[in-house]
Amino acid sequence: MNITLNNDIKGKILDIGGGGEGIIGRLYKKRVIAVDNSQNELDEAPDCFEKRLMDAESLDFPDSFFDSVTAFYSFMFMSTETRKKAAEEMVRVLKKGGEIHIWDVNIKNAEKEPFCIDLKICLPEEIIETTYGVMGFGFEQSFKKTKDIFENLNLICVLETENESNFYLKFIK
Numbered sequence: 001m002n003i004t005l006n007n008d009i010k011g012k013i014l015d016i017g018g019g020g021e022g023i024i025g026r027l028y029k030k031r032v033i034a035v036d037n038s039q040n041e042l043d044e045a046p047d048c049f050e051k052r053l054m055d056a057e058s059l060d061f062p063d064s065f066f067d068s069v070t071a072f073y074s075f076m077f078m079s080t081e082t083r084k085k086a087a088e089e090m091v092r093v094l095k096k097g098g099e100i101h102i103w104d105v106n107i108k109n110a111e112k113e114p115f116c117i118d119l120k121i122c123l124p125e126e127i128i129e130t131t132y133g134v135m136g137f138g139f140e141q142s143f144k145k146t147k148d149i150f151e152n153l154n155l156i157c158v159l160e161t162e163n164e165s166n167f168y169l170k171f172i173k
Contacts, residue, residue: 001166004122009101011067014093016056016086017074018045021130024070025049027123033066035059056086064095071102073119075146079138087149091173100155100171102146105132106162110139117165143167 005027015024018034019041025032026046035054036042042051054060056078069090075083090100107115116133143162147169151157155171162168 001117001164002120002122003103003166007124009068009070009099011098012065014059014061014066014069014090015049016069016071016090017041017077018049018070018072019051020044021121021128022046022049022051023072023121023123023128025051026126026128056089057082058085059089059093061093063092065093066098067095068099068101069094070100071104073104073117073132075102075104075141076107076115076117076132076134076139080141080145083141083146084149087153091150091153091155094173096173098173100150100169100173102150102167102169102171104141104146104167106142106165106167107134107140110134110136115139143169 013028013032015032015034017036018025019036022045025034029048032049034051037055039053105117114133114135116131118131121128150171158172159170
């Protein structure tokens, strides 16, 4: 799956699950604070943005601190309950009028067989090819369920796309 990202997100950005390839951090650099609950993932990410070891369910930032919040293929690694708590925290730390951007994938079942997705991510200055994968109970997710989580938190969905197994959602607080 090919994904093209441009430099079109505004302000100070919180990137949920921003370790590993650090896609959002690579694109927006010093404007990003990436949080991840794995020190190894943070260590693997490039050093062009701020990285903090933190759980998305309990963010250590004040209310209304960020202009934008992103989650680039991060929800797929969370259980349904964790996604809901992370979404609540994302909304809490987002300024009024701010944006939430979510790129992720529909997963029907990862219980008996690993679920993997190959991505080719095209940034203005580089192309990154990677595979994300999960296995176990509780990783099921969908475009509709993800959208519902944020709409139930009183966010307005202003852009949505879904193709093949991937989706993108943009919300305004």
